[in-house]
Amino acid sequence: MAHYLVTGGCGFVGSHLVEALVQKGARVRVFDNRSTGKAENIAHLKAEIELVDGDLRELDAVHQAVAGVDYVFHQGARPSVARSVADPILSNNVNINGTLNLLVAARDAEVKRVVYAASSSAYGNMPTLPRSETLSPQPASPYAITKYVGECYCRVFTQVFGLETVALRYFNIFGPRQDPTSQYSAVIPKFIHAYLNGSAPIIEGDGEQSRDFTYIANAVHANLLACHAEGVAGEVFNIGCGQQTSINTLANLIGEMMQVDAKPVYISARPGDVRHSRADIQKAQRLLGYKPKVELKAGLRHTIDWFVQRCNL
Ligand SMILES: NC(=O)c1ccc[n+]([C@@H]2O[C@H](COP(=O)([O-])OP(=O)(O)OC[C@H]3O[C@@H](n4cnc5c(N)ncnc54)[C@H](O)[C@@H]3O)[C@@H](O)[C@H]2O)c1
Incomplete structure (x- = not known):
């Protein structure tokens, strides 16, 4: 081997x-x-x-x-x-x-x-x-x-x-194991973490920037x-x-999947960030x-389940 x-x-x-x-x-x-x-x-x-x-x-x-x-x-x-x-x-x-x-x-x-x-x-x-x-x-x-x-x-x-x-x-x-807690964390673990803690997701910029999220x-x-x-x-x-999925769409999607209704809070855009990808x-x-x-929704389901399970440990 x-x-x-x-x-x-x-x-x-x-x-x-x-x-x-x-x-x-x-x-x-x-x-x-x-x-x-x-x-x-x-x-x-x-x-x-x-x-x-x-x-x-x-x-x-x-x-x-x-x-x-x-x-x-x-x-x-x-x-x-x-x-x-x-x-x-x-x-x-x-x-x-x-x-x-x-x-x-x-x-x-x-x-x-x-x-x-x-x-x-x-x-x-x-x-x-x-x-x-x-x-x-x-x-x-x-x-x-x-x-x-x-x-x-x-x-x-x-x-x-x-x-x-x-x-x-x-x-x-x-996906699972992505660190949600650092100020430098990626958006998906951050959103899941926010919803799990009953807080609003924070969006940098207007949220219309988009990414090709890959499980x-x-x-x-x-x-x-x-x-x-x-x-x-x-x-x-x-x-x-x-x-291509916008950050606003992503926040809504994760909120729906986690059955949480929290309006995002918008802050200024990050320098160096690209607009679309x-x-x-x-x-x-x-x-x-x-x-x-594994497409986006199925990947989000696995990721949310992992974070929820970890939260309950
Ligand atoms: N996650 C993404 O969406 C993404 C997108 C594009 C590229 N990448 C690239 O994929 C790779 C993995 O990213 P990730 O998201 O798993 O990040 P991560 O921070 O979880 O993993 C990076 C790893 O490198 C280790 N590391 C950092 N500096 C080191 C050093 N000087 N010596 C030895 N080890 C060191 C860290 O401790 C960590 O375990 C990186 O090269 C990153 O640039 C990630």
Whole structure:
């Protein structure tokens, strides 16, 4: 059985990937500094995985983490546009220098493939919808720049060093284990958390901004396909559902599903936020065989149920 490294495996996306790999019987190592991730996200898998505490900014530690590994899922990063606006240097150091360290170590260890968590934020505010991979990126925040530079490094490592890489541009992934409590949390866990606590959801801007919300199972499915698909080294793929939902619609939908009637509170828009986003997923469908498995409403149902259950523990 192949040996996998998941960087950022204590985080939201990483922990679901680790779970899927363990379910397949794979050997899994997690590398994480637990800055935004939590060991409790993978505590139920503790006996089946190797958890290495370490920082992507330390090349020696990354070399050690990659030793003996066949495939890497590189999820480790300092996520969020707002975090990068608050501290662009830290986002740059983790997301760009950390990714470069990972690629150098993967090259040296002759890893078979690195699958990189890229971001739809690379597209910025361009008017064209849906976003196709043929469009020229226009990152509109420090975070978006860092994620885009990471995918450029992936492509260049394939071209220059022959290290196989695949970059997946995630479009607003959501699901169980996404942290609802930080000021930098994503909108879906924040809304569910607010409704569960009897408070109003807070909307930044007029709420007419829209996103292609993508349930976590779809992102996991895409990663597993990207790891083993033939002839895709050096490529970039959009991973979304190809649907667009406004934040106002989302707040209503979650309120209805949770049977709560609380009017949103509107505050000023966040700097660096993009207005609309929707993935063109044809390339991933064609070359990876990717097809969203769980649509928005079903994903919200799973996510709400998980938060409700956790609240009742
Ligand atoms: N969730 C989304 O909607 C989304 C969208 C686009 C891209 N992404 C990308 O997907 C990946 C996973 O995001 P997530 O939502 O699971 O976020 P997350 O914060 O839950 O996970 C990131 C993980 O990286 C770890 N990490 C951070 N800095 C590190 C460092 N210096 N060394 C080692 N580990 C470090 C964190 O502790 C955390 O466990 C990230 O690369 C993110 O940029 C996520």
